[in-house]
Amino acid sequence: MTHPAHTPASPHSNTRPTLPADGFTGRALRARVEPMLVRALRDDRYVVETDHGTYVVDLDERTCTCPDHAIRGARCKHLRRVAIEVNEGRVPPPGKRSAVCAVCGDRTFVPVAERGPQLCDRHDFDPGEFARDRETGSVVVVVGVTDQRADEYETAEGRTVADYETNDDYGVHEPVVEAAYLESLRTPDGTIDLSGVKRYGFPASRLQRLGRSHPRVAVSVTGTALEA
Numbered sequence: 001m002t003h004p005a006h007t008p009a010s011p012h013s014n015t016r017p018t019l020p021a022d023g024f025t026g027r028a029l030r031a032r033v034e035p036m037l038v039r040a041l042r043d044d045r046y047v048v049e050t051d052h053g054t055y056v057v058d059l060d061e062r063t064c065t066c067p068d069h070a071i072r073g074a075r076c077k078h079l080r081r082v083a084i085e086v087n088e089g090r091v092p093p094p095g096k097r098s099a100v101c102a103v104c105g106d107r108t109f110v111p112v113a114e115r116g117p118q119l120c121d122r123h124d125f126d127p128g129e130f131a132r133d134r135e136t137g138s139v140v141v142v143v144g145v146t147d148q149r150a151d152e153y154e155t156a157e158g159r160t161v162a163d164y165e166t167n168d169d170y171g172v173h174e175p176v177v178e179a180a181y182l183e184s185l186r187t188p189d190g191t192i193d194l195s196g197v198k199r200y201g202f203p204a205s206r207l208q209r210l211g212r213s214h215p216r217v218a219v220s221v222t223g224t225a226l227e228a
Contacts, residue, residue, distance in 0.1 A: 016049060019084065031080035038085045042112075044094040048078045057082045060094055102149075102174045103205045116147030117175040119204055125177055130210035133202065135166050140179035140207065143199050150174050150203040161201045170203035177202050 016035035024032055037049040046057045048064075055066040055078050063069065068076040085091045089109075092098055096109040101120035108120040125131065125142040132139055146153060151162040151172040162172040178199040 016051070019081075027075070027077050028080060031077040031084060034077065034081075036078070036081050038082055038091050040091050040097070046082045046091065048081060050078070059083065059086065102171060114147070117149055117173060119145065119175060123204060123209075125204070125207070125209065130182070131177075131179060131207035132210055134206050134208055139182040139210070140200070140202075141182055142207070143178040143180055143197065145204070146176045146178060146201075148176050150176055150201075153201050155201060161203060167203050167206065170206045172203075174203040174205055177204050177207055179207065 016037040018035055019032040021029060021033050035051060039047045039049075041047060041056075044058075044060065046059070048055045048057055053066070055064055057064045057078050059079070059082060062075070062079065064076050064078045066076050066078055068074050069079065082091070086093045092109040095112060097112045099108055099110045099114075099118040100106070101108055101123055102117040103119060103123040106120050106122075108118060110118050119125075125145055127142055127144050129142045130139055131142055149162075149172060150167060150170065151160050153161045153176040155161065161167055161176050178201055180197045180199055
């Protein structure tokens with residue numbers, strides 16, 4: 001599960017915000033300083049509410065329903081404003097939706113089709129990353145992030161991850177991260193098929209990210225195998 005970088009959300013009220021002028025002129029200036037409220041639609045278009053009307057912008061097609069664009073074919077201030085808010089992380093880009101990180105509560109953008117609890121870029125994990133188990137201090141290698149909450153994911157013992165006392169200090173609503181203990185990955189040829197690795201489930205905040213480097217071993221993901 002890959003997520004884009006953590007970004008602030010667009011205002012969820014009827015207030016039409018303005019943006020700093022930053023030395024711009026012409027339409028670029030008007031796109032920033034005029035009050036506009038941008039909202040993402042489910043079809044990857046955007047509604048732009050202004051003091052003079054409401055318009056629909058399609059970034060992919062570079063169109064807007066305002067007269068300036070419809071009559072003159074100009075790259076209007078509404079198109080520019082949507083592009084600015086997407087680039088500055090105020091609204092999700094096409095193909096993404098807003099979500100709330102299950103660990104910190106910050107807003108992030110994820111693919112529209114993704115379901116279940118989500119993580120922001122600061123708390124997400126990629127396969128092959130190292131992490132430290134906060135309870136035991138052991139180093140693990142992340143296999144993947146599931147779309148199941150800690151109170152949904154069942155272990156081989158028939159218990160949910162949230163049922164274990166060692167997970168009492170972590171949110172039951174957090175997605176479960178599957179990981180293998182580093183020492184279990186040692187093999188003579190240095191390659192392990194992920195399907196044969198014993199995986200353990202952890203609430204996301206129980207693991208402390210260490211990145212992709214470790215003084216004892218380097219692990220990378222290729223296809224369905226971990227290479228040590």
